[in-house]
Amino acid sequence: MEAIHISDITPPQVIKKIKGIIFDCDGVLINSFEANKWYYNWFKNRFDLEPLTADEEKYVHAHTVFESLRHVIPEEHHDEAMELRALPELKKASEFIQVEEGLIRLLEWGRTNNLRMGINTNRTDTLPAVLQKFGIEDFFAPTVTATLLPNSKPHPEGVHYILNKWSMKAEDVVYIGDTWVDESCAERAGVEFWAYRSPLLNARLHIDDYWVLTNLLEKAKNDVWSDCSCS
Known part of the structure; x- marks a missing residue:
């Protein structure tokens, strides 16, 4: 499937109907x-x-x-x-550390539209403090760190854990990351991968701006998902 670098003129049909987003942390939620x-x-x-x-x-x-x-x-x-x-x-x-620009708006949109959001990161015990620093800890459940499970990324165990908690299938979600570790993790888990500000990665969507992504998701919800027969 051809990679798409999203912009203000990207047609909303490029975004499949999703029920959840799995985020990496560093370089995706925060600039660290x-x-x-x-x-x-x-x-x-x-x-x-x-x-x-x-x-x-x-x-x-x-x-x-x-x-x-x-x-x-x-x-x-x-x-x-x-x-x-x-x-x-x-x-x-x-x-x-700084929170990525436009992220809060994306998270608020996800919550308003009943989109599940979780984290799969190679951070360890520092994740709670980072999320609390920016007041975004309540947006995510579950949060998978490198010490929660026997295998950390790029092993797909963290993604499988989140899918199990959500009672969802791989095709129901997307994974947003910024390194080859995330790309490999998503691929091994069978989850569609979206790359954030990492144009050299192999991804379905390439995102440079969370404001643009949020607007595109809103258009997809109104113009595409509402007509979708999928559950």
């Missing part, structure tokens, strides 16, 4: 790239290492904190690095 850089460079500085390379910046954006620390810190410091995660000063990283 600078926060991640600050966080992992703190560890680099602690162990007298050079700052993150461009490739390392991309890696830590997509992987769990455990995988990321093992990737950017030498093995002899792994245990100490894991213990240092508990230091209160590392909470400063949250100051660099």
Whole structure:
């Protein structure tokens, strides 16, 4: 199926009738790239290492904190690095996080239209604080973190868990992500993938603006879904 980069003139027929959206967190709900850089460079500085390379910046954006620390810190410091995660000063990283523009409007639209919304992220115990920071925690249920289930992304277990909680099939939902990890997770789960500001990913829809997506969903609801015979 051909990929579509949505805009104000995109016909609403490109959006199938959906009952739920599964979101990644970092890079999708929030812009945390600078926060991640600050966080992992703190560890680099602690162990007298050079700052993150461009490739390392991309890696830590997509992987769990455990995988990321093992990737950017030498093995002899792994245990100490894991213990240092508990230091209160590392909470400063949250100051660099911003909510994605237009997201709140999309979430409000979803709630108004009885769309289920959940999160499948490789974040760990920091997810609740991030959601609470922007007052969006009540929009999502369930929220799947890297430590909730035996397998984290790109394994599809998190998606299967959400579908089971919602009593839905894979074709009932879409997955919005921004990395190859999300793309692979959605593909392995059999869920349609929409890429957010990541034009190189293999996705059904490419989204650059949540305002545009919300308007397109509203048009689809009124002009397409209302005439759809599917349940």
